[in-house]
Amino acid sequence: MTTDTAVLPSLGTPPPSPRRRDPLRQLGVDTGYALTGFPVAIASFVVVVTGLALGAGLLVVWVGVAVLAATLLAARGFATIERAWLPAVLGHPVPAPAYRSPEGGLLRKLMTPVRDPQTWLDALHGLVRFPVAIASFVVTVTFWSVALGGITYAAWDWALPDASTDPDTMDLLELLGVQSSAGSRIALYTGIGLVVAVLLPFVVRGFALLQASLGRVMLTSRAAAQAEIGRLSQGRDAAVAAEAVALRRLERDIHDGPQQQLVRLNMDLARAQRTLERDPDAARAALGEAAGLARETLEDLRALSRGIAPPVLADRGLAAALAAVAARSPSRWISSSTCLPSGWRRSPRTPPTSS
Numbered sequence: 001m002t003t004d005t006a007v008l009p010s011l012g013t014p015p016p017s018p019r020r021r022d023p024l025r026q027l028g029v030d031t032g033y034a035l036t037g038f039p040v041a042i043a044s045f046v047v048v049v050t051g052l053a054l055g056a057g058l059l060v061v062w063v064g065v066a067v068l069a070a071t072l073l074a075a076r077g078f079a080t081i082e083r084a085w086l087p088a089v090l091g092h093p094v095p096a097p098a099y100r101s102p103e104g105g106l107l108r109k110l111m112t113p114v115r116d117p118q119t120w121l122d123a124l125h126g127l128v129r130f131p132v133a134i135a136s137f138v139v140t141v142t143f144w145s146v147a148l149g150g151i152t153y154a155a156w157d158w159a160l161p162d163a164s165t166d167p168d169t170m171d172l173l174e175l176l177g178v179q180s181s182a183g184s185r186i187a188l189y190t191g192i193g194l195v196v197a198v199l200l201p202f203v204v205r206g207f208a209l210l211q212a213s214l215g216r217v218m219l220t221s222r223a224a225a226q227a228e229i230g231r232l233s234q235g236r237d238a239a240v241a242a243e244a245v246a247l248r249r250l251e252r253d254i255h256d257g258p259q260q261q262l263v264r265l266n267m268d269l270a271r272a273q274r275t276l277e278r279d280p281d282a283a284r285a286a287l288g289e290a291a292g293l294a295r296e297t298l299e300d301l302r303a304l305s306r307g308i309a310p311p312v313l314a315d316r317g318l319a320a321a322l323a324a325v326a327a328r329s330p331s332r333w334i335s336s337s338t339c340l341p342s343g344w345r346r347s348p349r350t351p352p353t354s355s
């Protein structure tokens with residue numbers, strides 16, 4: 001016999017294996033992130049610092065609450081812009097936090113951003129990100145300038161003052177104590193440009209990851225924790241539902257199987273008791289049937305206690321289980337509704353009149 005088993009929902013799919021990224025495309029993404037993130041970081045820093053200072057100063061007249069709420073909403077907007085960049089830089093999607101929804105009266109709705117922990121994390125990110133964005137912007141611009149300038153130096157060396165002929169001009173070669181000439185300058189600066197160009201993707205990538213990791217921790221970690229809690233709650237609810245289904249199934253198993261057999265056993269014993277004096281042979285036959293039915297009921301109860309597989313199926317395989325069912329079935333009709341843990345269970349010859 002088999003039972004219907006509740007299937008627990010998947011508690012999360014493993015993240016897909018990251019695809020191999022195009023280095024040039026990733027360099028463009030990281031560079032764009034550093035360049036555009038700098039003005040956004042400046043604006044965010046100015047708005048958050050000004051708004052928090054002004055709101056804290058005006059709290060005594062309650063206007064500060066509105067200023068703080070507006071500042072936190074602006075910080076949320078800057079955080080949304082930052083979260084939009086993170087998947088491209090980090091190479092995987094990031095969860096979006098669930099902000100508090102406004103509810104209640106006007107004052108309570110106004111206080112919603114102030115009571116939301118994530119909006120304060122957004123404001124803190126606007127403050128902490130500022131120096132990191134400056135460093136990322138400066139390093140990115142410097143490496144790109146040196147790489148492009150060095151590689152193309154041969155094309156515009158003629159436009160610069162010649163340190164070898166102008167005593168008031170000094171270049172890097174003369175600072176190093178080497179005689180300056182057009183050929184030596186082109187060789188030196190082109191070599192520097194090539195070296196910096198080789199290092200450029202790694203350096204820009206490192207600063208982009210530093211800035212993006214800061215945003216991931218402050219802007220999405222709480223959302224990830226919320227998603228994990230929701231996933232675990234879903235698994236708990238599914239486990240509770242599966243347990244309820246198993247209990248209902250077990251109750252039906254007992255009702256359709258052992259309970260009916262016990263009713264039949266009671267009827268056989270009552271019949272044997274009535275016929276014991278006038279027909280001992282019939283009473284003996286009834287007692288024999290009752291004993292056999294008692295053994296079968298005990299086997300069924302044992303099978304139910306062991307789980308969904310009947311003992312013969314677990315011990316000797318499917319063929320033996322089918323043979324056992326076939327050997328037991330001819331003398332009784334088989335109930336279509338009893339495909340339950342102990343094998344195809346049969347009902348009594350005469351369906352019971354009560355349960």
